[in-house]
Amino acid sequence: MQGTHLPVLTILIGFPILGCLGLFFIRQSHHVRVFSLAISIVELLLAFPLFGFSLDTPAFQFVEQLPWAPDWGVYYHVGLDGISVLMVGLTLIIFPLCILSSWSYISRRVKEFHFCLLFLSSACVGVFSALDLVLFYLFWEAILIPMYLLIAVWGGPQRQYASLKFVLYTVAGSALLLVALIAFRIEGGTFSVPELMTRTFSQEFQCWTFLGMALAFAVKVPMFPFHTWLPAAHVEAPSAGSMILAAILLKMGTYGFLRFCLPLAPDASQTFAPLMIALSIASILYGGAVALSQTDMKKIIAYSSVGHMGFVTLGIFTLNLRGSQGALFQMLNHGITTGALFMMVGAVYERSHSREVVDNQGLGRYLPAFMGFWGLMAFSSFAFPGTNNFVGEFLVLTAAFERNLWVGALTVPGALLAAAYMLRMTQRMAWGEPASPKGWKDLRIREWISLLPLAFLILYIGLAPTLFFRVMNPTLDHLLAGFRAQGISAHVSTAEKPPLPIEAAVKTDATEKEGP
């Protein structure tokens, strides 16, 4: 693994920073936009070597390790496995779209805006590829200030309140994360994640560190009692900010659960799983119910995010293979679908200057192409079969039923709620009585370009998820091996039951890994 390959990840992390520096030398706003778009597209192309990702091993790939502050055991250590490679891919796809979607919306302080975006993209790739606890924390916190500025400078009327709330929640949550990371360093002797994964810690130690980490991740996800920052931030942020928030930042929380809580504190994860499942179900039901009562489109989608992320955490803490597959799918899907929905709300806001559903009715007549895309995204959002969310939600629901009948039964209304609020909103938007006839233009070329890739991904994942299963399975198998070895979820091992149709394609692959 340590061969002399191209340092792909370092390039991916460093290139946008170079772009940031380049921005200092550009004066005109239009050139700034073109330049940033070019940077983000080149960044996407630079990720081409990632296609060399090997599907046969749970080990970390593209690993780079350099001493950084060796006296403190801090290394620059990056690498990707089946979980993070998907997240990095998602990050790289979302950022050019963010720049495209704010092309005409952001008209003041353009340079600073794109500075923040490029800085964020570098930090996001860093979060998902860091294999050193300190490096992870560094990227994790580095996201804070640019995201704060995105909301506080280019946001809506309540931006001061929303941005401050975002920062205070996140920092308060992650304060103890740092303590937990330090505790791991002293107890386990290293900051290196792959090494720590091989250690076992005492039950008490696991419980404390689990709680320290889980608070940070739960705020970021956000799980039910810690979610109040999210609707405020989503509603006030510019659409690029909402997209990044929804598509990438929320994933950092669930990624944290998968990367740190489960492997480093497996016993504690087991102990706290009922609590986390309860909170997840609360998020699903609460998010759905609140979304049903909103009239602001952005708020509906924001609360739907709470519900969707509840599915992710539920999948993770069922602690079986299907659950974590479903969770990982939901992470991708939510990024794609909700990102697209936020982008489209931004697009419609540019036309009607309102985000209320009542002000945006009857769009079917004026903006047929827009409504076509919207329909696809909305259907995907409530997990219509054939779209990407169906795959994820189905797997999570199956896993929930496998774990406990009641867990599954409580989750089902959440799925129904999602259909209710999404369908109602879409119906009004498409066929409702327009408030006043407006001479709106349908989608521009720029908007077509930014929506098509997402629409493609929605259908591709929905119809042919095999590739993604193959990417994630070795890693997830390896991750859950510890739980299965303890006989904790032996009754749900896939080998004992007839495989689900959706898994048929990858069954051979999965069963090979099961082994004795």
Place this chain on the structure above:
Amino acid sequence: MTVELRLEWVIPEVYQLFLISALFIQSMALGSRVPSAARWLPWLAGVGVVVSGLSLNLRGVLFSGSYQVDSLSQFFKMTVSLGFALSVLNAVRQPTLERDKASEYFLFMALSAWGLMLLSSTVELISIYLALEVASFSLFPLVPLRSEDKGAAEAGIKYIFFGGAATAIGLFGFSYILASQHTTYLIDLAQKPWAWSQSPMAVTGLTLFLCAILFKLALFPFHFWAPDVYQGSSNETAAYISTLPKVGAVAILIRFASMLKPGLEITTILAVLAAISITYGNLAALVQTDIKRLLGYSAIAHAGYVMIGLIPGTPEGTAAAAFYIFIYVLMNFACFWVVCRLSADGRNLELNDLNGLHERSPGLALLLAVGAVALVGLPPTAGFMGKLFLLTAAWDHGYNWLIVIAALNVAVSIYYYLNLVRHAYTREADPAPAPIFHPGFSVFWGACLAALVILFGILPDLVFRFVLPPS
């Protein structure tokens, strides 16, 4: 114990003494043809940084073992030289300093820095006390030197009284230590028992002696002077007072750290004081509107953070504390640099004076953001690395609660530091003021400060090699 005196071991001190003499002569000179100190001093102070940098590798023991030149002392001397050069650079165009008092102002400042240099090498209680006095007494006259400002006089009086009382207490404590432990050399004192049950008198004495040093550091409960003095003294003086004396205090505390074994009563007291200091400083700073007062309370909190590194008494801990105080000088100067440049007439700035700074002066706004983010301890600045090292060094020495309190306080402190950024970046000034004209030097040195704060955050090893003794 060698008695030999070799001049090359004390080159930084001698160079600083040369500066002091030059300033002394300057202050005697009359007539308009004499070039003002502001014209030549920044250059010579800059040379001083180079001199101290070159003498980083000197090692030796002087004056019957009371004066030790080692990696730690040389690092601190370098820090003091750097801070002194920055202070001079910061103060050359001080609007509230009368022209004919400029030489004296810089003379006292240089003298104080010299005292701090001596302080970082002293390893014997009497020399420590003397160096401490040189550093303090020359600082007292600086505070009231703010023209026509009654507040400055008040601040000066407060500083002198509190300072005098603190040193008196320290001296009193010193007598107890000498009486019970029969030595003044730190190296011998470290061998003696320091538990309350074994030598209560010595512990009392040490506690009292530490008061004098903690006063310099502005640790709770010796913090009362800090916000008042910062507010009353001129911006440039406050920049000096808020940084360099703390370097000296940390240098001495590091020497003491080998006695402060974890578990001793006095260590526990210090840990409790550190926790209170962090919490109190941050909570009090939340409601401040005067920027210098805000930074004053933040300084109290940071005094607590530095103490975290001293409590375990390990080489890692002291190295972390030394690193932290070094970058604290840089990040605090970054904030004060903005305050001093913005306040063209030398008045105190309110938070609202920062409104719209991003438009008036993008460079200063960025510098302020970097400084504030570093003070919170967010990556990728040096402040993060400093906090990480402190917390890592102190974990598992019996004071884990202190670490948790310190980490939670980051969440408190971000509010008021972010307030600086918030006013500078997201608020618009009401009557839009004219863009500020920047002399090249303001932007250049500001950019240097910001670059250093970020550079040491990304590559902390550059500094770290000098403070961690070879294992």
